[in-house]
Amino acid sequence: MQKMLGNKRVIAFFTLPALLVFTIVVFYPILQTLQKSFYDWDGLSEAIFTGLDNYKELFTDDLFYESLKNGLIFAGILVVFQMGLATLLMFALMNKNIPFKRFFRSSFFIPVVLSVTVACQLWSSIYDPEFGLFNNLFQALGLNYRQNWLSDMNWAIVAVAFVNVWQFTGYQFTIMYSGAKSIPEDYLEAARIDGATNMQINLKILLPMLKDTYRMCFVFAITGGFNAFAHMNLLTKGGPGTSTYTLTYMTFRSAFNVGEYGYGCASAVILVAQCLLATFIINKIFSSKEKY
Amino acid sequence: MSAKKTKKYVLIALLILFSVICIYPLLYLLFYSLKTNNEIFFTNPFGLPMEPQFDNYVRAFNAFDLILYFKNSILVTFASVAGILVLALPFSYATTRMTWRFKNAAVFYITMGLFIPIQVIIIPLAILVKNMHLANTYFALIIPYIAFNMAFTAMVLSTSFRALPKEMEESAFLDGAGVCKTFLHIMVPLIKPAVATSLIFAFLNIWNEYTLASILISKTEVKTLPIGLSAFVGQHSTDWGAMGACFVISSIPTILMYLIFSEQVEKALTIGGAVKG
Amino acid sequence: MKLKKALSIGISAAMLTGLLVPASVQAAETDEEITLSVCIHYYDDSKALADYAAEKVKEKYPNVTLEFEDFPQDGGQTLKTRAATGDLPDIFKVDGGLADVLAKSGSILELDDYYAESNYEENLPQNVIDNCLKSLDGHIYQFPIDGIPPVLWYYNKQIFEDNNIKVPENYDELMTAIKELRAIDIIPVAMFGKEPWPVGAFFDAFALKENPGGVKALSEGTSKASDEDFSKAINRIADAVEAGIFQDGVTNADYETANALFTEGKAAMFLNGSWYLSDLINNLGENGDFLETYPTADAGAEDSKYRMAGGPDTAGLAVSANTEYPEIATDVAAIFASAREEQEYSKYKLLSAPVKTENLEIEGELEDVQQKLLDIIPEITYGSKFIHTLANTKFSADMTEELQKLLVGESAEDFIKNVDKSIEKSTK
Numbered sequence: 001m002q003k004m005l006g007n008k009r010v011i012a013f014f015t016l017p018a019l020l021v022f023t024i025v026v027f028y029p030i031l032q033t034l035q036k037s038f039y040d041w042d043g044l045s046e047a048i049f050t051g052l053d054n055y056k057e058l059f060t061d062d063l064f065y066e067s068l069k070n071g072l073i074f075a076g077i078l079v080v081f082q083m084g085l086a087t088l089l090m091f092a093l094m095n096k097n098i099p100f101k102r103f104f105r106s107s108f109f110i111p112v113v114l115s116v117t118v119a120c121q122l123w124s125s126i127y128d129p130e131f132g133l134f135n136n137l138f139q140a141l142g143l144n145y146r147q148n149w150l151s152d153m154n155w156a157i158v159a160v161a162f163v164n165v166w167q168f169t170g171y172q173f174t175i176m177y178s179g180a181k182s183i184p185e186d187y188l189e190a191a192r193i194d195g196a197t198n199m200q201i202n203l204k205i206l207l208p209m210l211k212d213t214y215r216m217c218f219v220f221a222i223t224g225g226f227n228a229f230a231h232m233n234l235l236t237k238g239g240p241g242t243s244t245y246t247l248t249y250m251t252f253r254s255a256f257n258v259g260e261y262g263y264g265c266a267s268a269v270i271l272v273a274q275c276l277l278a279t280f281i282i283n284k285i286f287s288s289k290e291k292y
Numbered sequence: 293m294s295a296k297k298t299k300k301y302v303l304i305a306l307l308i309l310f311s312v313i314c315i316y317p318l319l320y321l322l323f324y325s326l327k328t329n330n331e332i333f334f335t336n337p338f339g340l341p342m343e344p345q346f347d348n349y350v351r352a353f354n355a356f357d358l359i360l361y362f363k364n365s366i367l368v369t370f371a372s373v374a375g376i377l378v379l380a381l382p383f384s385y386a387t388t389r390m391t392w393r394f395k396n397a398a399v400f401y402i403t404m405g406l407f408i409p410i411q412v413i414i415i416p417l418a419i420l421v422k423n424m425h426l427a428n429t430y431f432a433l434i435i436p437y438i439a440f441n442m443a444f445t446a447m448v449l450s451t452s453f454r455a456l457p458k459e460m461e462e463s464a465f466l467d468g469a470g471v472c473k474t475f476l477h478i479m480v481p482l483i484k485p486a487v488a489t490s491l492i493f494a495f496l497n498i499w500n501e502y503t504l505a506s507i508l509i510s511k512t513e514v515k516t517l518p519i520g521l522s523a524f525v526g527q528h529s530t531d532w533g534a535m536g537a538c539f540v541i542s543s544i545p546t547i548l549m550y551l552i553f554s555e556q557v558e559k560a561l562t563i564g565g566a567v568k569g
Numbered sequence: 570m571k572l573k574k575a576l577s578i579g580i581s582a583a584m585l586t587g588l589l590v591p592a593s594v595q596a597a598e599t600d601e602e603i604t605l606s607v608c609i610h611y612y613d614d615s616k617a618l619a620d621y622a623a624e625k626v627k628e629k630y631p632n633v634t635l636e637f638e639d640f641p642q643d644g645g646q647t648l649k650t651r652a653a654t655g656d657l658p659d660i661f662k663v664d665g666g667l668a669d670v671l672a673k674s675g676s677i678l679e680l681d682d683y684y685a686e687s688n689y690e691e692n693l694p695q696n697v698i699d700n701c702l703k704s705l706d707g708h709i710y711q712f713p714i715d716g717i718p719p720v721l722w723y724y725n726k727q728i729f730e731d732n733n734i735k736v737p738e739n740y741d742e743l744m745t746a747i748k749e750l751r752a753i754d755i756i757p758v759a760m761f762g763k764e765p766w767p768v769g770a771f772f773d774a775f776a777l778k779e780n781p782g783g784v785k786a787l788s789e790g791t792s793k794a795s796d797e798d799f800s801k802a803i804n805r806i807a808d809a810v811e812a813g814i815f816q817d818g819v820t821n822a823d824y825e826t827a828n829a830l831f832t833e834g835k836a837a838m839f840l841n842g843s844w845y846l847s848d849l850i851n852n853l854g855e856n857g858d859f860l861e862t863y864p865t866a867d868a869g870a871e872d873s874k875y876r877m878a879g880g881p882d883t884a885g886l887a888v889s890a891n892t893e894y895p896e897i898a899t900d901v902a903a904i905f906a907s908a909r910e911e912q913e914y915s916k917y918k919l920l921s922a923p924v925k926t927e928n929l930e931i932e933g934e935l936e937d938v939q940q941k942l943l944d945i946i947p948e949i950t951y952g953s954k955f956i957h958t959l960a961n962t963k964f965s966a967d968m969t970e971e972l973q974k975l976l977v978g979e980s981a982e983d984f985i986k987n988v989d990k991s992i993e994k995s996t997k
Contacts, residue, residue, distance in 0.1 A: 005390045005461070010471045014382035014390075015398060018442060021379060025439035026405050029413035029420060043415055044652055044674035092307055097300055106554060107311035110318055113546045115500040115518070118539050122317050125337050129817035130830075133338055150821040151977050170314065171493070175448065178485050178557065182455055212451050219447070223407035237763055240820035241974035248409040256646045258962045259670055261415070268412035275407035279400070333829050414646075415653045422654040506641065507650045510606075510658070523639050532825075 030272065036265040043261035054266035064267065066242055067250040070157050071274075074246060075225025077161040078168075083221055085165070086172035091202045094180055094188075105177065108170040116167070120234035123163045124150075127235075150236050153243045160232050160244050161225075168224075172217050179213035180206055215286040222282070223275040247271040321543070325349070325536030332532045348533035352524070352541065355534065360513070361520035366545070368430055368516055369498045372437035376445050376494050377487065379438065384449040385475050389461065399450070405443030410503050421508055428511040436508070437498050444497075445490040452486035453479065488556040495549050517542050604634045605898055607905070608648070608661035609714075609886070611639040614917055618909050625908035626901050633901060645670075652676040657889035660902045665883040665958045668710050677887040680709045683899050692907050697923040700881030700951075705960060711885030712906035715913075716923040718842040719877035719949050720770040721859040721942075723849055728755060728837045737864035740805060746864075747812045750837050757813070759836035761827040762820040762976055765969040769956025771840055772972055773878035775802040776953075778866035781876055783953030784968060787988065788961040790996030794988040800981075805865065807981040820973045828852075842879060843921055843942060850936050858938055861945065880951030882958040920946060967991035 037054055041047035058064050089108060093101055111119060126133040127149035138145040149159045183206070191201050207214070229248040236244045238253070245253075247267055254264030324332060325348055326341040336342065352358075383402070387395045410417075417436065426432040460482065464474040480487070502518040509515055524538050611619055616637075623635045638658060641647040645667045651657050652671055663671065671677045684690060690698050693713065701713045729736050729746075732753055737743040747757045761767050773783040779798035786792040792799060816822065816830055831839040832852040849857040862874045886906045892898045907924065914922035915929050920943050935943065959965040968988060975984045 002391065004465050004471050006392065007390075007471055008392070011386050011390055011392050014386035014475075018379040018383035018402070018446070019398065021435070021439050022402055022405060022442060025417070025420070025436050026408060026413075027401075029416035030404070030408060032416040033413055042670055042673070043649055044670060044676065089307075089310070092303055095303070098304065098307070104307050104311055106551075107314045109550060109554070110314050110547075113496060113550050114317060114321070114543060115539075115546075117500075117502075117518075117521075118321060118543065119317065121539070122320055124821075127818075127821075128337075128826075130835075131334060131337055146817075148818050148977070151818045153974060153977060153979070166313070174489060178489055179451065179455075182452065182485065212454055216447050216451055219403070219406065227407055227409045229409055229411065236821060239763065239970070239973045240977045241970040241979070243974075248411060251409070252411045252646075253966060255411070255415075256649060257644050258966050259666070260963070264412070268409070271412070272404070272408065276404065279403055279407075283400075334833065415650055418650050418654045422656065427654065427656060506643075507647055510638070510651065510656055512636075 041262035078221040351534040352537035365517040375438040380445040388453040448490040452483040606658040608658040622909035713885040713923040716921040720879040743864040756836035759830040770878040777876040781952035963995040
């Protein structure tokens, strides 16, 4: 058994092609990004080596901290609301008494199927302060709660994050549900015979057995929040002002709007480091629990 | 007993509510594509179209070479998805079931693909594609798509591989099967649901991908649907109805894809259960 | 014999590659089929314009076919990346900022010699020659298109007449109008604040009244936001915002939204470039008009009357340094640009088109508002620029973001503080 699964040639045959493609297409450009982060470069002309200057500037740049903060807010909202909602939906559909499972599952996935462009088009209309669904709904209900959803300096980032929550809850749900479904029925059945309630089964059996799945979901939600880009690009263009900037957006701005590609590379390096660190921590947390 | 029943109905009601929130955009899109500008904007943004404007679809079809872009998108997407599976399946098998020293490092390394924003590395990547003499070919998109989607796919597949009991391989080896054969004929069929799931995700990602396609492809013959669509949006930004029609047309394959493969997922789920049961 | 043959092959090969023959002759004598890619706005009217210009090119070069790509509106990302890979279109539109970057990296052809030999300047009005040709490094890289459009303050006559509100001519009247319009639930000014330049133009509409340099003076570090004149303008903007000059969600509105508000009579005024004039006529007919001066100055301020936002940029058609046929492409770009602009002037009545207008006839009658613009064009002075075309790109990005914040309620003090910080950082 060990000999079979330790076969070096098979391992090489299985992993090297993937590693090779990845190294050339993804890793090599990252290395170049790292290198260029030490240069003053507009993306086209001769680059001038400036050592750590870009990083020094970065750490005194208000925009950097605002972007960092927004990334954290975004990630936090995704973890709490997207994963939370997906978990609740998964619990509900694991419940034996719920009918129309097939229908529910398919409908949850519909927002994922639509492109981000379509989703943002829809939400722009919903958030529109004059003609939008929300403000008109509040008005119809007689509530004086009209909001400038996407033009409020403090709340715009939350409004944008919730579009992502809405669109990709189905994605997280599908991953969790397939994971839960592949747990052998006997485990759950045995607990039920012992008189455990549904909630007890969910919390005591389902969640621990889905540890690996959750680790993956955490990585998706947190790194997805850190480098959110598409939704703000379509909904707010980073605005009002800089209130919906994330590091990806900041990188984009430096590289293409301002013509400081080198500086953009420095913020990109921080972004990648931040995501690696988060992944590392998530892995650590989930593997340390394994010992118990 | 009745409290339990009430609880159940409340739960069902909540699920239905959430389903409506999820399904509504599809209807919204459909309605949108059949409305006049004035309706979309002022009088009736969210309801049924008053008088369906089928003309919007005619204009959408006439505006650009939809068939060509469609063909390119299908070609690029299928080739990429196939490539991803060919590379990611053995990779995730080797990193979960086989024993070797650097496997965790290899997994961590590939994970980077999850959070590299394409905008960040677009210039070095574009130069790379050009130096490989791939610019303006299908491969200019296929190869980066494979590389960028591998991390995600490998993660989903690994989770499923890891969940399989050891006995599966043991009995296969006892029967005299080699690693490759066991992998192909026993292990891969067992994780069909994960394969179908990751396949859907990869398909969606690639089908809708815009940034890379807009920069690496400048020849009309190779352009994909999102590019055609965005050009259309740019050029007819005041013709919202036709824009909606374009969105509907471009969403059809993704919805079909999902319906076909979710069937697979469903089937595989029940079969998988039977094997383990 | 053999030698002679070899020589003649050598010569004809050299002729083909254009080594021995002067550019103009070579251009005329090549009759191989050539396709040149052209990246420019290509939809609705601009498509008709491009197709017209392509026909004019065909007249001189029957063998040249132009293949159009629509201009990507993404802040230069696509074109910059394609420049990095050497995959630029043969001929494409640049604005000042992009031209500077591409010129520096040698991605576009310098056109000084072509201008000198062809007397291209003869086609251009003096203000374009003075302000729209030379890039930062003193060379020419483009054939101007679209000209120098002023930003106009449009208004809907009917709304003011029906409700007995005075059309504002100065700042105090503007504030009164805002109040009165708000009282009848009409948005005073529709604004597309998701894009940078309208926000910058709105700032200049106030700032230019106090300082002829406007946002350009700030970007060059010659003035500060805390200077008395700018600070006066900024406080006025903040007060106007506070009074409710814009629609809700102003920083998130794109052109379509703002235009729809104005066209549907839900907003009384609208800021846009002079290119909007023909749309105005289509949309509002008799009721569409623009204010001769921005209503942002003290009553009776005469010398700032015709200072307008907008202004010159080195925008136009550039030629890729990687094109296979540099001479032909340059000549084609020149013919294309001048034909397009003449047509834009005479058929589409773009009165600011960069062409000499003496010999051009405008097709059909000019509407009153168009005549009005034509009359004041000689009076207009531009001391500022469109914010996205400022040479100081870092400041331009910061300023746009700060302005958006000002538009959604940031205080004038914070705004001044942050802008001065950005001036200091970006001009050192």
